[in-house]
Amino acid sequence: xxxLSSVVFGGLNRLSRKTRIAVMSTATGVHGDNxxxxxxxxxSRVALTIDDAPSLAAPLFKxxxxxLKELNVQVSFQVISSYAAKxxxxxxxxxxxxxxxxxxxxxxxKDAPCIRCSKEEFRAMLLECQALIDGISxxxxxxxxxxxxxxVMSAAMRQVCREEGFRxxxxxxxxxxxxxxxxxxxxxxxLRATEAGSVIIIHCPEVGLRSQTLDVVPKxxxxxxxxxxxxxxxxQHFPLPSQEPxxxxxxxxxxxxxxxxLVRPLRLP
Ligand SMILES: [Zn+2]
Numbered sequence: 001x002x003x004l005s006s007v008v009f010g011g012l013n014r015l016s017r018k019t020r021i022a023v024m025s026t027a028t029g030v031h032g033d034n035x036x037x038x039x040x041x042x043x044s045r046v047a048l049t050i051d052d053a054p055s056l057a058a059p060l061f062k063x064x065x066x067x068l069k070e071l072n073v074q075v076s077f078q079v080i081s082s083y084a085a086k087x088x089x090x091x092x093x094x095x096x097x098x099x100x101x102x103x104x105x106x107x108x109x110k111d112a113p114c115i116r117c118s119k120e121e122f123r124a125m126l127l128e129c130q131a132l133i134d135g136i137s138x139x140x141x142x143x144x145x146x147x148x149x150x151x152v153m154s155a156a157m158r159q160v161c162r163e164e165g166f167r168x169x170x171x172x173x174x175x176x177x178x179x180x181x182x183x184x185x186x187x188x189x190x191l192r193a194t195e196a197g198s199v200i201i202i203h204c205p206e207v208g209l210r211s212q213t214l215d216v217v218p219k220x221x222x223x224x225x226x227x228x229x230x231x232x233x234x235x236q237h238f239p240l241p242s243q244e245p246x247x248x249x250x251x252x253x254x255x256x257x258x259x260x261x262l263v264r265p266l267r268l269p
Contacts, residue, residue, distance in 0.1 A: 013193035017172055020193070029115070029153040030170045034162055038172040039197040039237050045230045046198045047237035048220075049171060050213070051147065052111060053077035053097075053104075055204040058089045063214060064205060065093065069100055071221050076169075076234040077204075078107035078147045081129035084136075091136070098137045103233035105145040105169065106130050113150035114157055123160045143240055145169055169234050171199035178203055183215035190216075191223055199237065 012020055021037045024030070030037075039045070054077070055061035068075060077097055084094050098104065108114060109125045117125070126146065134141045146166040148157060153168070161168055173193035175186045190200055200220070205213040224231060 013173070013175070013189055017193075017195060017198075021172055024151075024170065024172075028148075028151050028170065029155075029158070030148060030151065030168060032158055032162070032168070034166065035168045035170070036199070036238055037170050038199050042197040042232075042237060044196055044228055045232050045237060046173075046194055046196070046200060046224060047171075047234050048073065048075045048200050048202075048231050049078060049105070049147070049169070049234060050075050051078040051107060051201060051203045052083065053079050053107075053204050054083055054090045054093050055206055056083055056086065057205070057207045058087070058093060060205040060207070060211075060214070061090075061093050064217070065097060065100065065102075067214060067217055068102070071218060073217075073221055073231045074101040074103070074233050074236075075231070076103040076105050076145070078105045079129065079133055080107050080111055080149075081109050081132040083111075084132055094136055101233075103145075103235045104133045104137050104140065105147050105234060106133060106166070107147050108149045111149060113152050114148065115152050115154040117154075117156065119156040119160055122157050123164065126160060126164060126166070140235065143167075143235055145234055167238065169199060169238070171201040173198045173200040175202075177210055177213065177216070181212055183212040183219060186212060186216045187219045187223065190220060194224065194229075196229060199234070 012023070015023070017038065024037070053061065055064070079094065084090050094104070106126060106129045109128050114122050114125060130144060144166045146161055146168050147170065148168065151170060173190050175189040177186055180186070194200060202213055202216060203210045205211045221231065
């Protein structure tokens, strides 16, 4: 399998973490002192984050919850509110996720980048998704997290996230799982990028898309535990009060004034 994605992400994950994050931060527009890619304080812990939750195919999301329960792993689910609102079954599965200790992160209303939105359009979507999350998981309302759809942010999005008190989490271990199939390859590529403090990004399984997630998760969890790493949610990985931003001061990241159109998005679905 030699898709462009596999070459790009296979190669990216061979870089040092600091270099990789600098490249990703510049390419995605995800930067600022409310933004995290990994924790430098976690000596033996990583966060596992699973995007685009709940699966539109509810039975696959149920299988994923069953699997995580069996493995005794709590993760952060990045919630797309229109997916959650699809049916009462989808909502019930998200409630179950919270009851089983998983953490919900705002991933906007639909599965599409928001970089062309005005500030107010973006704010409306951000708050609509958050209202759904707060309704399911009210205890977390004071600790709001956002993961930008497609992993890309504009200046308007950065500003709104600050104004609304959101922390933004991307990650430092990603293997472009929507575009590459093959569980073994993903496990290898993610493990190459992962070290203590990492934030790993994968996606919920759908019918005919990312179905390898159900194979990746147990293999990845076993390998991480084999390295002496515990798994945690984003909220556990970055406890309040928020720590010093990791990459503050890097000239590469001072792009607050740059126009979104100048930032070439590195697409992370
Ligand atoms: Zn997504």
